[in-house]
Amino acid sequence: MNIDYLKEFVVLADNGSFSGAAEVLFLSQSSLSKHIKALEQELDVLLFRRTTRCLELTEEGEVFLSYARRISRLQYEYQTALYHSRQKKSSTLTIGSIPVMAQYGITDTILLFHQSNSSFHVNVLEEESTVLKQMLRNGQCELAFIREGQETEPDFVHIPFAADRLAAVCSSASCFGEEKQLLLSSLKKEKLLLLNEGTLLYSLCISACEEAGFTPNVSYTSHRIENIIDLVSKNMGTALLMQKQASYYARNSDIRIIPIHPELETHIDLCYLKGHTLSPIARHFVSCVYLSGEQGNHDIPAPARNYTTKV
Incomplete structure (x- = not known):
């Protein structure tokens, strides 16, 4: 079994959208669909019910999700350990964030990332959401925790956080x-x-x-x-x-x-610019956010846990 497919399954289940999950995973939608079908064939179960309007976890998919999270988390941990064992110098990740960080578990997430990534340095820039969006576009930060209302910026990838x-x-x-x-x-x-x-x-x-x-x-x-x-x-x-x-x-x-x-x-999303190739440390942070969801470190909004969502 390809363990990477398990992470892709977790991201798709949380995102509820092939297009959104593919952006987060830096895959094409067709590749992601093939990987999920291969996983279903290997497990001999249907993980998702697919219609023209929605993507919904099956009962077997819901059972498998907790196991997939744990295996993906272990993969993240050993990849982290191996990376730091060969890392010779510290790397810095610049993240933007709305000033109210503790209330939404943002500081807890940064702490969790720091604890398992000793050779990474995280630099946080606190600004209002409108400023953060411009900072992302200007390359002043790679990732940003941004508050959004009903409308979201189409040039960003949005990962629901709180x-x-x-x-x-x-x-x-x-x-x-x-x-x-x-x-x-x-x-x-x-x-x-x-x-x-x-x-x-x-x-x-x-x-x-x-x-x-x-x-x-x-x-x-x-x-x-x-x-x-x-x-x-x-x-x-x-x-x-x-x-x-x-x-x-x-x-x-x-x-x-x-x-x-x-x-x-309102929703707080972890955002980055569409079409921008994230650095390895930024991609590692995104993985940490996704794989820490089951640990209760932040409050995922209901839409991210509702498996009947638009494809």
């Missing part, structure tokens, strides 16, 4: 303190605290409010979430933040974090 949703953050003493969910339109008379203008979240919040039928009354903006949380706790107004962001900074604050309806979700 997801978050918009929430209202208010003082427990506010009139919303007992609510379980808030209509966004109910905030039309509130003083709103947002992240700085120019950030993706600022533009998403403004657009969402306008779609809900009102122009938001923005009384304060800041690039530091902890300052926004502190002002909310002192009844300066209501903040619109992503739920995991707010939860991370508000652990010791007397505030409420209330999901917003209609739901507005």
